[in-house]
Structures are given as C-alpha cells and as structure tokens.
Amino acid sequence: MSEEFILEMQDIVKEFPGVKALKGVQLKVRPGTVHTLMGENGAGKSTLVKCLIGMQHVTSGTVIYKGKKVNFKTTQEALDAGISMIHQELSPVLERSVSDNVWLGREPKKGLIVDRKKMRQDCLELFQKIGMSLDPDEKMKNLTVAKMQMVEIVKAISYHSSIVIMDEPTSALTGTEVEDLFQIVADLKSRGVAIIYISHKMEEIFRISDDISIFRDGEYIITDRAENLTQNKVIELMVGREITDMFPKKECSIGEVVLKVENLCSGKAVKNVSFDLRKGEILGFAGLVGAGRTETMETIFGIRSKTDGKIYKDGIEISIRSPEDAIKNHIGMLTEDRRGNGIIGILSVKMNSVLANLKNYGFPVNAKKMDADTKLYIERLGIKTPAMASLIQNLSGGNQQKVLLARWLLTDPDILIVDEPTRGIDVGAKTEIHNIISELAAMGKAIIVISSELPEVMGIADRVVVMRESKITGIIKRSEMTQEIIMKYATLDTETQAEA
Amino acid sequence: MSVKQQKRLSDNIIWLVLIGLVVFMTIANKNFASIANMRTLLTGEAIKGIMAFGVAFAILTKGIDLSLGAVAALVGGITGALVQPADLATRALSGGIYLPAAVSILLGILIGAAIGGCIGAIIAYTQIPAFIATLGAQLICRAAAKIFSNRPISNLSDSYRFFGSGKVFAIPMIIIVFVIIAFLAWFILVHTRFGKSLYAIGGNVQAARVAGINVEKNMIKVYVWCSVMAAIGGILMAGRAGSSDPSTSGLNYELDAIAAATVGGTSHTGGVCSITGVIAGILILGVINNGLVLMGVDDNMTNILKGAIIIGSVVLDMRKNIRKT
Numbered sequence: 001m002s003e004e005f006i007l008e009m010q011d012i013v014k015e016f017p018g019v020k021a022l023k024g025v026q027l028k029v030r031p032g033t034v035h036t037l038m039g040e041n042g043a044g045k046s047t048l049v050k051c052l053i054g055m056q057h058v059t060s061g062t063v064i065y066k067g068k069k070v071n072f073k074t075t076q077e078a079l080d081a082g083i084s085m086i087h088q089e090l091s092p093v094l095e096r097s098v099s100d101n102v103w104l105g106r107e108p109k110k111g112l113i114v115d116r117k118k119m120r121q122d123c124l125e126l127f128q129k130i131g132m133s134l135d136p137d138e139k140m141k142n143l144t145v146a147k148m149q150m151v152e153i154v155k156a157i158s159y160h161s162s163i164v165i166m167d168e169p170t171s172a173l174t175g176t177e178v179e180d181l182f183q184i185v186a187d188l189k190s191r192g193v194a195i196i197y198i199s200h201k202m203e204e205i206f207r208i209s210d211d212i213s214i215f216r217d218g219e220y221i222i223t224d225r226a227e228n229l230t231q232n233k234v235i236e237l238m239v240g241r242e243i244t245d246m247f248p249k250k251e252c253s254i255g256e257v258v259l260k261v262e263n264l265c266s267g268k269a270v271k272n273v274s275f276d277l278r279k280g281e282i283l284g285f286a287g288l289v290g291a292g293r294t295e296t297m298e299t300i301f302g303i304r305s306k307t308d309g310k311i312y313k314d315g316i317e318i319s320i321r322s323p324e325d326a327i328k329n330h331i332g333m334l335t336e337d338r339r340g341n342g343i344i345g346i347l348s349v350k351m352n353s354v355l356a357n358l359k360n361y362g363f364p365v366n367a368k369k370m371d372a373d374t375k376l377y378i379e380r381l382g383i384k385t386p387a388m389a390s391l392i393q394n395l396s397g398g399n400q401q402k403v404l405l406a407r408w409l410l411t412d413p414d415i416l417i418v419d420e421p422t423r424g425i426d427v428g429a430k431t432e433i434h435n436i437i438s439e440l441a442a443m444g445k446a447i448i449v450i451s452s453e454l455p456e457v458m459g460i461a462d463r464v465v466v467m468r469e470s471k472i473t474g475i476i477k478r479s480e481m482t483q484e485i486i487m488k489y490a491t492l493d494t495e496t497q498a499e500a
Numbered sequence: 501m502s503v504k505q506q507k508r509l510s511d512n513i514i515w516l517v518l519i520g521l522v523v524f525m526t527i528a529n530k531n532f533a534s535i536a537n538m539r540t541l542l543t544g545e546a547i548k549g550i551m552a553f554g555v556a557f558a559i560l561t562k563g564i565d566l567s568l569g570a571v572a573a574l575v576g577g578i579t580g581a582l583v584q585p586a587d588l589a590t591r592a593l594s595g596g597i598y599l600p601a602a603v604s605i606l607l608g609i610l611i612g613a614a615i616g617g618c619i620g621a622i623i624a625y626t627q628i629p630a631f632i633a634t635l636g637a638q639l640i641c642r643a644a645a646k647i648f649s650n651r652p653i654s655n656l657s658d659s660y661r662f663f664g665s666g667k668v669f670a671i672p673m674i675i676i677v678f679v680i681i682a683f684l685a686w687f688i689l690v691h692t693r694f695g696k697s698l699y700a701i702g703g704n705v706q707a708a709r710v711a712g713i714n715v716e717k718n719m720i721k722v723y724v725w726c727s728v729m730a731a732i733g734g735i736l737m738a739g740r741a742g743s744s745d746p747s748t749s750g751l752n753y754e755l756d757a758i759a760a761a762t763v764g765g766t767s768h769t770g771g772v773c774s775i776t777g778v779i780a781g782i783l784i785l786g787v788i789n790n791g792l793v794l795m796g797v798d799d800n801m802t803n804i805l806k807g808a809i810i811i812g813s814v815v816l817d818m819r820k821n822i823r824k825t
Binding site for chain 1: 687691692693696697699700703704706707708709710711712713714771772
C-alpha cells in the first residue's frame with residue numbers, strides 16, 4: 001500500500017489561535033502524477049502544503065514521505081529531502097543574475113572563491129534538460145514573471161526534488177507561457193516527479209491533473225481520479241455547505257441609480273468593468289482572490305489610477321483622482337487591509353473615528369463636536385472600548401472594524417464600499433456588521449460589498465457581480481443566486497461556459 | 501502599580517528626569533539656580549529650541565530636517581546684510597540696498613518658507629527620503645550663504661537686533677519669541693486639522709491617504725514650517741550676536757534640535773509628538789550643558805553624557821512602543 005504513494009499525510013490538524021485551519025485532513029500523492037488541491041479561499045490548501053514544507057508546523061498528524069515518517073522543521077530541511085515549492089508570490093533577488101538566483105546560498109566553491117564558471121555551466125545544463133533557453137547571466141529583474149517562474153522551477157529541479165508544489169503558478173502567465181509551463185510539468189512527470197498543484201482554474205486543472213483532492217473549510221472531502229470527476233461535480237463538492245441564518249437581510253425599497261460605472265480600466269488589474277448601483281441596494285462582488293474586485297473599487301475610490309472609462313454619480317460624470325475627491329463626492333470605502341491602510345494603531349479611537357471627516361470640524365477644530373460624534377457612534381455601533389481616548393490597536397478586530405465603519409459613516413456617504421468587511425472577525429461581530437450594513441441600505445445608502453465568503457455575499461446582497469481575471473463575468477439577481485452559479489462564473493472561462 | 505499609574509509615570513518620566521537634574525545641579529553648584537544663570541540658560545537654548553519645534557513636525561511624519569542650521573545661516577546673512585548701515589565700508593551688499601528691520605525680517609521668513617516649500621515638494625513628489633533631501637539642502641544653503649558673503653556680516657541695525665538681544669520688562673525678547681512659538685506649535689498640533697493630519701500621516705501614511713488626507717500638501721507644509729523655524733532662528737542668532745558669519749553660524753544646530761525633539765519623546769517611527777515633551781527635551785539638554793559648564797566639567801565629558809541620554813531616551817521610547825503592539 002505505502003509503496004504506491006510517495007507522500008501520505010494523515011489526520012493533519014493545524015490550529016491557529018482561535019481558528020482550526022485544518023481539521024484532520026489527509027493527502028496521498030502518487031509518484032509521477034499531478035495531484036491538484038481544490039477548494040475555496042480559506043479551505044486550507046495553502047496551509048496544508050505549508051505544513052508539509054516546514055513553513056508552518058502541524059498541531060497533530062503524521063506525514064510519511066518515501067516510506068519514512070518525517071517532520072520538517074524548516075523549508076531547507078524539506079528542500080534537502082526533495083520537496084520544493086514554487087510560491088504564488090515569487091521572491092527572487094532582482095538585482096542578481098539568473099544563475100546567482102538558482103544557486104543562492106549554496107554556491108559551488110573553489111577553495112574560498114565562488115566558482116562562477118561552474119554555476120553558469122550547471123545552470124545551462126539544467127535549462128537544456130527542460131528545453132529552455134535563457135541566459136544565466138541575465139539580471140533577474142529583466143525577466144518576465146513567466147521566466148522568473150521557470151527559474152524557480154529550475155531551482156526546484158536542481159535540488160533533485162521528488163515533489164514539486166506549485167501554488168497558482170499560472171495566475172501571472174499568458175496563454176503561450178501556460179503551455180510552456182505544462183510542457184515542463186509533463187516532462188517532470190515523465191521523470192517520476194510528483195507535482196502538487198494548487199489552482200482555481202477549472203479548465204487547466206482538468207487538462208493536467210491525474211488526481212484531485214477537494215477541501216472545504218479545513219476539512220478533507222474527497223480524493224478521486226480526474227477522469228471520474230466533472231467540473232460541476234467539483235464545484236458542488238467545493239461549496240457544498242449549508243447557509244446558516246447569519247445574514248439578516250432587511251427588505252428595502254430600491255431607488256434610482258446613484259453610481260454608474262462604464263468601461264472602467266486600470267492597467268491590467270481592471271478591464272472594462274461596467275455596472276450600476278441603486279439607492280438602497282446592496283451590490284455584492286464575488287470572485288476568487290485576485291479577480292480584480294478590490295482593484296476595481298480602489299480605482300473608483302481614487303486609490304488606484306484609472307486608465308480608461310467613466311464614473312457617473314447621480315447621472316453626472318465625476319472625476320476622482322484621490323480618496324480626497326471620492327470623499328468630496330460622498331463615497332466612502334472600508335478597505336480590505338485593516339492594518340495596512342485602515343486603522344492608525346497608535347492613535348485613539350476618537351482620532352480614528354473622525355479622521356475622514358476632519359474638514360467638518362472647523363478652525364480651530366471643534367473638540368467637543370469630535371467627542372460628541374465619537375460617543376454617538378460608539379453607542380450606535382456598539383463599539384466596545386474602555387474609552388474614546390484608548391488606542392485603537394488595543395481593540396479586538398471586530399471593534400476596530402466598527403470604528404472604521406464609524407469613520408465612514410461620519411462622512412455621511414451616499415455610497416459605501418466595504419471590502420471584506422468581516423475578514424478575521426469572530427462570528428458574533430460578523431453578524432453585527434451584517435446588521436449594520438443591512439440597516440444602512442434600509443436608510444437609503446447604496447452599498448457595495450466585496451466578500452470572498454459566498455454565503456456572506458449571498459446572504460446580504462440584492463445582486464451579485466462576479467469577476468474573474470479583471471473582468472466582470474456575470475451579474476446575478478438575488479432570485480437566481482446559487483453558490484454553483486457564482487462559482488461557475490468565478491472559475492470558468494467564458495468559452496467553457498458557453499459549452500456548459 | 502495599576503496600569504493607569506504606570507501610564508501616567510511613563511508619560512511624565514521626562515519631567516521627573518528634568519526635575520532630578522535641576523535638583524542635582526542646584527545642590528552641586530550654588531550659582532546654578534540664580535536668576536542670571538537661568539536667563540543665560542534659556543537664552544542659550546531658545547534658538548535651538550525653536551528649531552526643535554520645527555524638526556519635531558518633520559520627525560512626527562517620519563521625516564527629518566538636516567538643513568536647519570544652514571538655512572538659518574543663509575537667512576541670517578541675507579536679512580543681516582539688508583540692515584547694515586548704507587555707508588558701511590565692509591557692507592556685504594553693494595549698491596546701498598537698505599531695508600527697515602521689520603521688512604527685512606519678514607522677507608527672511610518668506611525666504612525660509614520658499615526654501616521649505618522646495619524641500620517639501622521634492623520629498624512629497626519624488627518620495628526620496630527626507631534625510632537625503634535635507635542633507636542636500638544643507639550643503640546647498642550653506643554654500644549659498646558663503647557665496648552671498650564670504651566674510652562675517654556685522655554692524656546690524658539696533659531695530660533688527662531687538663528680537664535677538666532686546667528685553668521687555670527684564671525678560672529677554674528671545675525667550676518671549678520662544679514661548680510664542682512654543683504656543684503656536686502646540687496650537688497647530690492640538691487644535692488644527694493640519695496638526696491632526698500630521699499624526700495620521702506619521703501613524704500610517706496609507707491609512708491617512710485613504711481617509712482623504714492630502715499627504716503631499718501636508719508634507720510641503722511640514723517642511724515650510726521647518727524652514728520658517730530655521731529662518732526665525734537665523735534672524736535671532738544674527739540679532740543676538742550682532743553679526744552673522746556665513747561659514748559658522750548655525751553650524752550643527754540641526755543636530756541639537758533633533759536631539760532635543762528626540763529626548764522630548766518625538767518618535768522617529770512617526771505619529772508621536774508632544775510640544776510639552778519637546779520643551780522638556782530642550783530644557784534637559786540645556787540644564788546638562790549649562791550645569792556641567794558651571795561645574796567645570798570637560799566639554800568632551802558633557803558630550804559623552806548628552807550622547808548617552810539621546811540614545812537612552814530612544815531605547816526607552818522604543819520599548820514603550822513595543823509593549824503597546
């Protein structure tokens with residue numbers, strides 16, 4: 001039995017403070033195959049492979065690799081044992097050459113001196129092996145993302161890896177580059193290397209996978225041969241969970257169009273996005289991580305520069321070049337990265353609340369009004385804080401998020417964009433935030449909610465816009481919403497959809 | 501000790517240090533606490549103190565200003581030259597351009613504002629580190645001062661010297677100016693939108709931008725404020741000495757100003773600054789300078805002690821911040 005698998009992971013449990021990321025999952029990989037891990041964002045795929053390569057450490061469970069029980073403490077140990085990973089976010093040393101990057105930290109030496117000639121020669125041999133033409137002396141920064149990825153693969157091969165893990169390797173590649181990558185994958189396979197492949201793209205998964213394992217919410221669902229599965233079956237298994245009654249949706253009358261976006265573009269991140277938003281409406285934005293939802297909103301809000309397209313508010317075209325302009329036009333945006341560009345940790349709850357509204361406190365600033373406004377929203381949103389002078393960094397995530405909501409509500413926006421409003425927040429606070437959003441819509445505000453949690457989007461949105469690869473692939477009415485339809489739009493190519 | 505008491509202690513520890521130093525110096529030297537010596541101490545520290553209020557704004561926004569001393573020398577030189585007697589043989593400006601003191605001083609402040617505007621615009625729009633931008637500005641301004649006049653500018657008019665060396669009811673004018681500027685700096689930081697924005701920019705520049713704060717505009721204002729403080733410092737310096745030497749006046753003053761702001765708890769990681777703290781920082785360094793001179797301590801020993809205090813205060817400050825996160 002164990003002869004058949006090169007890797008067997010059993011009963012893997014991984015706990016983070018407050019969260020069980022993996023709840024006893026398994027993974028069995030056969031040598032010389034492509035084994036794909038599938039699941040929604042947060043299903044536990046990345047955590048699982050990180051535990052395998054020693055980037056994170058399992059809470060419990062066994063890992064058997066080549067018939068021996070292993071427990072890698074560091075990625076270096078895993079590498080030396082023959083398991084390498086090509087990360088989604090590449091981290092090459094841009095100012096150094098290709099061969100420097102391949103041999104980084106283990107340069108061959110002649111006495112005390114690095115043997116550059118050998119480095120170069122070995123590099124060329126490796127390139128030849130996988131049929132790739134690249135100058136080992138080229139500086140890394142001059143390469144395309146695809147070429148950089150190839151270098152990473154070469155690096156993996158140079159360790160004589162038996163398992164190569166690829167995390168979303170095609171997310172930054174063009175069509176022909178993807179073909180090149182698949183060629184290399186096939187070549188590795190033929191030499192007995194097992195590939196653990198993580199991707200959201202259905203069509204490519206069914207092209208290259210031998211086995212598929214599906215995960216959901218940190219649990220192992222099933223492993224099967226790819227030929228026994230269909231795309232629809234996979235989607236069903238990925239999302240198959242019940243929607244709990246966490247999402248109290250208030251019925252409210254939907255009014256006239258307040259925001260109209262036409263052919264909005266921002267470089268490669270946002271491509272010809274058009275939609276409209278009505279008074280009292282909650283418009284959900286669904287899609288996989290990196291589908292361009294955040295980027296679209298950042299463009300509307302002036303954080304990211306618009307390269308083309310038009311934005312109309314109440315029927316009049318508006319020009320937004322900075323968040324300052326957006327706020328003037330009564331648009332607010334609760335950003336996704338609460339710590340990065342949301343809270344100012346070392347300032348008080350009060351300063352964090354009034355920050356976007358400073359213009360309205362006069363000269364000199366009316367401290368009494370600031371206090372009154374903060375107090376009002378601490379009560380209205382139920383913010384739990386010892387005092388309004390307390391530093392926001394000492395509050396829980398949920399309460400920080402509420403302070404940020406207060407910040408935007410104080411600007412009295414007509415349109416409020418909330419990006420992943422409940423990420424990293426405990427369940428109780430989640431429901432409270434959903435309630436607030438619903439009430440705001442009932443008060444006649446127009447709201448855009450970006451969320452990677454399908455039940456959340458479906459629970460509170462009147463319509464859902466689905467994005468994939470920087471484009472809108474579908475707009476779905478509440479009456480027609482199912483998780484399967486949304487996932488289909490989020491993962492499938494438009495051509496494949498036509499066939500389906 | 502309760503958390504609240506601990507916080508009160510750590511907020512006020514700087515004043516305890518200052519009181520401790522004053523008590524020590526008073527006991528160690530009977531002349532220290534005299535009115536005459538206090539006046540010497542305060543007039544001696546006022547100019548660096550004014551510059552400290554300037555650079556504190558830059559540090560608050562994670563910046564720095566190394567050009568203060570050089571800007572002071574340039575502005576002191578130009579304004580001084582404009583108030584030299586028209587018939588003076590060694591006059592820096594030929595052609596007999598002569599301005600009333602008030603106009604000259606106003607012009608000096610405007611020159612400071614213009615220099616600061618340029619520095620601020622470079623920092624805000626090219627995003628080069630403030631350290632580099634102001635280091636460059638320091639070299640340029642010092643050189644400009646020397647080009648403007650290669651010898652000391654002296655025989656300045658009495659009305660020009662009023663702010664630097666005059667007295668009102670036995671209080672040196674220079675101390676009055678210091679107090680007014682301290683109040684102004686406090687008012688700006690605590691009671692204006694500009695001040696509030698600076699804390700936000702220093703605390704988290706991305707968050708400040710997303711909250712609609714115009715970061716670039718505010719950064720320019722910060723360096724205008726810095727250079728205006730340097731200009732006022734330069735005018736007071738020239739007025740106090742009665743002359744201005746382009747190659748030595750204000751030399752290394754920016755370092756003392758940075759030290760005072762730093763000892764006063766202004767955090768180089770941004771977002772933390774209080775004017776009362778900066779005042780305490782100025783006084784602590786002043787008391788050490790003055791007291792050790794009275795005690796006849798060697799100049800080098802004084803500097804070693806000052807260096808240790810600057811490093812120690814930042815170590816303490818960092819530890820405070822680490823504990824918070």
